[in-house]
Amino acid sequence: MELLVASAIGVMTAGGVYLVLRLRTFPVILGISLLTYAVNVFLFASGRLTVGAPPILRDDITAYADPLPQALVLTAIVISFGMTAVVVMIGLGAFLGSDDDHVDEQPEPETTEGET
Template sequence: MELLLASAIGVLTASGIYLLLRQRTFPVIIGVSLLSYAVNIFLFATGRLAIGQPPILRDDVSQYTDPLPQALVLTAIVISFGMTAVIVMIALSAFLSENDDRVDMVEQAKDDA
């Protein structure tokens, strides 16, 4: 199970970084989302992978799941949703003002010189 989870985190991270390096805004937004998913899975995995274990420590329970990473993941999901909404609005306003969704600044640097 740990190998599968580590592989999923690696694939999501590699895909997110690859998409972040694209020159269009939509792949950059998808790349940021994939990176946030990878971080969420990593945070969730830090709470020990125990299936069917309660997240509360009691006297009669010998094994439990740490509830702190679950709370961190819920908070990270809300923050990444808000961050994605802000990035989409910035990209949409840039597209509407320039009629292009490229992220590079090569043409602007040539115009300034």
């Protein structure tokens, strides 16, 4: 189980990093979202993995999953929505304003090769 979660975090991070390094806004936004998942799961996993013991207090149960990382990640998820929305808006505004969705500053208009 630990291996599965850890490798999922690794795969999502790798995918996120790769997409963030792309040249157009949309894949970069997708990359940021993917990184967000990875980070949230990573933070969540800092409470270690517990199956079948949600932190809802019951009279006859004493073992629970760690509630604190869950609370922190919950707000992180909501905030990351806000952040994604702002980034999308900025990317969209830039595209509508210049008809260009490159992430990098384009030195000359005719340059299509993104190497800088």
